[in-house]
Amino acid sequence: MAEGIAFDLVKGVLGKLGSALWDEIGLLRSFKDDADDLRSNFSAIQAVLLDAEERSSAGKETHALRHWLRKLKDAAYDADDLLDEIRTQQQYPEVQNHQHQPAGKLSSMPVLREWVTVLTVDDEEGRRERVPLFPCLTGLWLKECPQLRPEPCVPPSVKYVTISRASKENLSLILERAMPFGGGDAAVSPQPPPDKGLRSLGIDECQQLTCLPESLRGLTSLQRLRISDCEDLERIEDWLGELSDLQSLSIWKCGSLRYLPAHKMTALQELDINKCPLLFDADGRFVDTSVDHIKNVEVDGR
Numbered sequence: 001m002a003e004g005i006a007f008d009l010v011k012g013v014l015g016k017l018g019s020a021l022w023d024e025i026g027l028l029r030s031f032k033d034d035a036d037d038l039r040s041n042f043s044a045i046q047a048v049l050l051d052a053e054e055r056s057s058a059g060k061e062t063h064a065l066r067h068w069l070r071k072l073k074d075a076a077y078d079a080d081d082l083l084d085e086i087r088t089q090q091q092y093p094e095v096q097n098h099q100h101q102p103a104g105k106l107s108s109m110p111v112l113r114e115w116v117t118v119l120t121v122d123d124e125e126g127r128r129e130r131v132p133l134f135p136c137l138t139g140l141w142l143k144e145c146p147q148l149r150p151e152p153c154v155p156p157s158v159k160y161v162t163i164s165r166a167s168k169e170n171l172s173l174i175l176e177r178a179m180p181f182g183g184g185d186a187a188v189s190p191q192p193p194p195d196k197g198l199r200s201l202g203i204d205e206c207q208q209l210t211c212l213p214e215s216l217r218g219l220t221s222l223q224r225l226r227i228s229d230c231e232d233l234e235r236i237e238d239w240l241g242e243l244s245d246l247q248s249l250s251i252w253k254c255g256s257l258r259y260l261p262a263h264k265m266t267a268l269q270e271l272d273i274n275k276c277p278l279l280f281d282a283d284g285r286f287v288d289t290s291v292d293h294i295k296n297v298e299v300d301g302r
Contacts, residue, residue: 197221
C-alpha cells in the first residue's frame with residue numbers, strides 16, 4: 001500500500017538524519033538547525049502515516065488522502081536523494097573538486113534496462129563509426145537502478161562513479177563495462193588515451209554483497225575506493241592489492257567485514273575504517289593484517 005511505502009521512506013530518511021555518520025563527517029555543524037527541523041517534521045509525518053494506515057485498513061481512505069500520500073512519497077524520495085548526495089560530496093571530495101565538470105545521475109529507475117552511451121553512424125564516405133554520446137561526462141552517480149546495463153560501456157570520459165543500492169550482479173556488470181581497455185572502451189577507440197579509466201569508485205548500501213565482484217579487478221587506473229553501508233560484506237579479496245594505483249581506501253559501516261588484506265596493498269597511502277568491529281581484536285589491533293606501511297590510518301575517527 002502507498003502508506004506502507006511512504007512510511008518506509010520516511011523511516012529511512014529519519015534513520016539517515018539520526019545516523020552518527022553526519023557527526024563523523026562534520027556535516028551537522030554546517031546545518032544543524034535545518035537538520036533538526038527536518039527530523040522534527042519527518043517524525044510528525046511518521047505519526048500521521050500510522051494513522052493513515054489505520055484508516056486504509058478500515059476502508060476509510062479518501063481521494064484526498066491518496067493524493068497526499070503520493071505527494072509525500074515524492075517528497076521523501078527527494079529528501080532521501082538529497083541526503084545521499086550531500087553525504088557523497090562530503091565523503092567523496094574529488095567530486096566536489098570537479099563540480100565545474102559535467103556529472104550525471106540516474107536514480108530510482110527500477111525498470112531501466114539499457115543506457116546507450118555510444119552511437120553507430122556512417123561518416124561522409126559511408127564508413128561505420130562509433131561516436132560517444134557523452135564525451136565530456138566525468139562524474140556519474142547510479143542509485144537504485146537494479147537492471148541498468150550501459151551499452152556498450154560506461155562513457156570512457158567518466159573518472160568518478162558512485163553506485164548505490166545495486167545487486168551484486170548489477171554492480172559486477174557495471175564495473176565490467178567501466179574497464180579502461182575492455183571491449184566497451186575499445187569499441188569506441190582502439191587506442192584509448194593513457195588517462196582513460198575510472199579513478200574513484202564509491203559503493204554504497206549494496207546488500208547481499210559478501211565479497212567485491214571480480215570485475216573490480218580490471219579497474220587498473222583506480223586511485224580511490226570507498227565502500228559504505230554494505231552490511232553483508234564479509235571479506236576484501238587479496239587481489240585488490242594488484243591495483244597498483246590504489247592510494248586511498250575507505251570502509252564505513254560494514255559490520256560483517258572480517259578480512260582486509262591491507263598488507264597486500266603496497267601502494268596504499270590512506271586507510272579509513274569506521275564501524276567495522278570484526279576487523280579488530282579485543283585490544284583494538286587489526287586482525288590478520290598489518291598497516292605499518294600505510295602513511296595515514298584512521299579508525300573510527302581517530
